[in-house]
Amino acid sequence: MTQQPSSPAATKPIRRVVIAGGGTAGWSVAAAISKVLGKILDITLIESDEIMTVGVGEASIPAMLAFHNLIELNEQEFMAATQATFKLGINFENWRDVKQDYFHSFGHTGIDHWTAGFQHFWHKGVERKLASDFGDYCLELKAAMAGRFAHLPNNKLNYAYHLDATLYAKYLRKMSESFGIKRMEGKINKVETDAATGHITSLRLDSGVNLEADFFIDCTGFRALLIGDAMKVGYQDWSNWLFCDSAVAVQTESVADAIPYTRSIAHEAGWQWRIPLQHRVGNGLVYSTKYINDEDAQKTLLANIQGPLVTQPRIIRFKPGQREATWRGNCVALGLSSGFLEPLESTSIYLIQRNVIRLLQMFPTNGISPTDVAEFNRQSDQEMEHIRDFIILHYHVTNRRDTQFWRDCSSMSIPPSLQHRIDLFRETGRVFRAPNELFAENSWIQVMLGQGIMPQQHHQSADLMGDAELSGFLNNIRSNVSKTVAQLPPHLDYVKRYANGQMRK
Structure with missing residues (x-):
C-alpha cells in the first residue's frame, strides 16, 4: 500500500x-x-x-515533587510563597460507616516478599492474633496521626503539600x-x-x-x-458512577496547629474537605444536588467548620x-x-x-504526528479511567445505609475493571498495578481494607512462617516505625523553620 x-x-x-x-x-x-x-x-x-x-x-500528591524538580523549583521558597504545609495522606472519616474512619497514606506499609505483598503476612498475623492494625506498620500514617514531620535521608518519608x-x-x-x-x-x-x-x-x-x-x-x-x-x-x-455534581467552598482562619494530612469527612449526601495551610484552612463540601439542595449543603458545611470565615461560601458546579x-x-x-x-x-x-x-x-x-496524538489521548484516557475507578471504590464499598445517597452508592453498577480489582482482593488478597497507573498497590490495599474488605485467604508464603518468626517480623516493623516517628519534630514547628530558611532539606 x-x-x-x-x-x-x-x-x-x-x-x-x-x-x-x-x-x-x-x-x-x-x-x-x-x-x-x-x-x-x-x-x-x-x-x-x-x-x-x-x-x-x-491538596496535592507526591508526584508534584517530580514536576517541581523538572522546573527546578526551590521547595523552601515555594512553601513560603504559597503558605504551604506538608501532607502525608488523607484521613477518611465516616466513610466505611458512620464513626468508622481509616487513613490512606502516601507511604508503603510493611515489607513485601517477592512472592506476596505484606498484606498477606499481616492477614496471617490477624488470624493468629499476632498483628495490630494494618496502619501500625506504615511510617507516613503513624507520623501523620502524631502530627509530626521532617525530611528524612533517602526520601524515607513520602509526602506532598497543602497549598x-x-x-x-x-x-x-x-x-x-x-x-x-x-x-x-x-x-x-x-x-x-x-x-x-x-x-x-x-x-x-x-x-x-x-x-x-x-x-x-x-x-x-x-x-x-x-x-x-x-x-x-x-x-x-x-x-452514573460519581453522583456529586457541586461543591461549596469557604476559607477560615486557623484556630489550631496545621496537621500533616487532609481530612475527608463523609456527610449525608457527599463529603467535606478540610485542608490546613500555614495562614488559614480551606474547607468545602462536595455533594449531589439530587440528594441535597444548595442551601442545606451550605448549612452542613458551615456547621462543621472551625474558626471565623475569611471568605464567603462559593458554589461550584461540575460534571x-x-x-x-x-x-x-x-x-x-x-x-x-x-x-x-x-x-x-x-x-x-x-x-x-x-x-x-x-x-x-x-x-x-x-x-x-497523528500517531503521537493518538498515543497521548490513549495514555490520558487510561489514566483518568484508573483514577475514576479508585474514586468510585470509596463510594461503592461502604457499610453506610443511613441515607438514600449512600444506599444508591452501594447498590450502583460499577465498571467491570473496578469489579475485577475488588473481587481479586476479596478472594485472594492480591492487588495489581496497571502500567503507568498512578495509585500503587498499597493505596488500593489501604482503601479496600479501610472500606471493610477483608481478604478470604492469604498467600501460602505466610504459612511458612511459624508464630514466633511471624510475630518477630511484625513487631520489628512496628517498632522501627514507632522509633522513627518519636524522633520527628512537630509538623507546624518544622514547617515554620523550613519555610523561613532556618534549615536545609
Missing part, C-alpha cells in the same frame, strides 16, 4: 504557542514548557483578571516570566479555525487583538472554549467525566477543560502536571 503524504498542517513546524487561560493549569504548563523549550518557542499566555479561577485544588492555589499560580507565573513567557491581559471573544483542517488559527480578544499561533493549549477551565466550543470535542459523562479527546488537531486541553474528577484523592493538580510532562515528551516541534 502506498503511504499517503501527511497534510501540510500536520508537518508544519511548531514555533508559536498560545496558552489560553491562567490559574494552576495555565501557569503550570507555562513554567514547564518555557523552562524546557523556551529557547526555540515563542510562548504567550492569555488571561483575564476579570475571570475568577476555581482555585480550590489545594494556596491562588498563590501557587502567582508563584508559577513569576517563574514562567523569568523563563521568557509573555503574558497578555484580555478575554477571548472568538476562536478562529481553518475550514479545511479544523485546526485553530488564532484567538480574537475583546481588545481587537487577533493572536495567531501554530499550537494552542486550552486552560480555560470548565468553559473549554477551545477544545469544546471551537474543536467540538464531546464529553464523556461519568455521573464528572472527561473529553472524548484531550488532544485534537493543534489543540491540547489541560486541567478542567479536559475533564474533571472530584478532589477526593487530590488528583486535580496531578492530572494537569502529568499531562504537561506527557505533552513535553511528545511535543510536536517538527509538526503534529
Whole structure:
C-alpha cells in the first residue's frame, strides 16, 4: 500500500504557542514548557483578571515533587510563597460507616516478599492474633496521626503539600516570566479555525487583538472554549458512577496547629474537605444536588467548620467525566477543560502536571504526528479511567445505609475493571498495578481494607512462617516505625523553620 503524504498542517513546524487561560493549569504548563523549550518557542499566555479561577485544588500528591524538580523549583521558597504545609495522606472519616474512619497514606506499609505483598503476612498475623492494625506498620500514617514531620535521608518519608492555589499560580507565573513567557491581559471573544483542517488559527480578544499561533493549549477551565466550543470535542459523562455534581467552598482562619494530612469527612449526601495551610484552612463540601439542595449543603458545611470565615461560601458546579479527546488537531486541553474528577484523592493538580510532562515528551516541534496524538489521548484516557475507578471504590464499598445517597452508592453498577480489582482482593488478597497507573498497590490495599474488605485467604508464603518468626517480623516493623516517628519534630514547628530558611532539606 502506498503511504499517503501527511497534510501540510500536520508537518508544519511548531514555533508559536498560545496558552489560553491562567490559574494552576495555565501557569503550570507555562513554567514547564518555557523552562524546557523556551529557547526555540515563542510562548504567550492569555488571561483575564476579570475571570475568577476555581482555585480550590489545594491538596496535592507526591508526584508534584517530580514536576517541581523538572522546573527546578526551590521547595523552601515555594512553601513560603504559597503558605504551604506538608501532607502525608488523607484521613477518611465516616466513610466505611458512620464513626468508622481509616487513613490512606502516601507511604508503603510493611515489607513485601517477592512472592506476596505484606498484606498477606499481616492477614496471617490477624488470624493468629499476632498483628495490630494494618496502619501500625506504615511510617507516613503513624507520623501523620502524631502530627509530626521532617525530611528524612533517602526520601524515607513520602509526602506532598497543602497549598494556596491562588498563590501557587502567582508563584508559577513569576517563574514562567523569568523563563521568557509573555503574558497578555484580555478575554477571548472568538476562536478562529481553518475550514479545511479544523485546526485553530488564532484567538480574537475583546481588545481587537487577533493572536495567531501554530499550537494552542486550552486552560480555560470548565468553559473549554477551545477544545469544546471551537474543536467540538464531546464529553464523556461519568455521573452514573460519581453522583456529586457541586461543591461549596469557604476559607477560615486557623484556630489550631496545621496537621500533616487532609481530612475527608463523609456527610449525608457527599463529603467535606478540610485542608490546613500555614495562614488559614480551606474547607468545602462536595455533594449531589439530587440528594441535597444548595442551601442545606451550605448549612452542613458551615456547621462543621472551625474558626471565623475569611471568605464567603462559593458554589461550584461540575460534571464528572472527561473529553472524548484531550488532544485534537493543534489543540491540547489541560486541567478542567479536559475533564474533571472530584478532589477526593487530590488528583486535580496531578492530572494537569502529568499531562504537561506527557505533552513535553511528545511535543510536536517538527509538526503534529497523528500517531503521537493518538498515543497521548490513549495514555490520558487510561489514566483518568484508573483514577475514576479508585474514586468510585470509596463510594461503592461502604457499610453506610443511613441515607438514600449512600444506599444508591452501594447498590450502583460499577465498571467491570473496578469489579475485577475488588473481587481479586476479596478472594485472594492480591492487588495489581496497571502500567503507568498512578495509585500503587498499597493505596488500593489501604482503601479496600479501610472500606471493610477483608481478604478470604492469604498467600501460602505466610504459612511458612511459624508464630514466633511471624510475630518477630511484625513487631520489628512496628517498632522501627514507632522509633522513627518519636524522633520527628512537630509538623507546624518544622514547617515554620523550613519555610523561613532556618534549615536545609
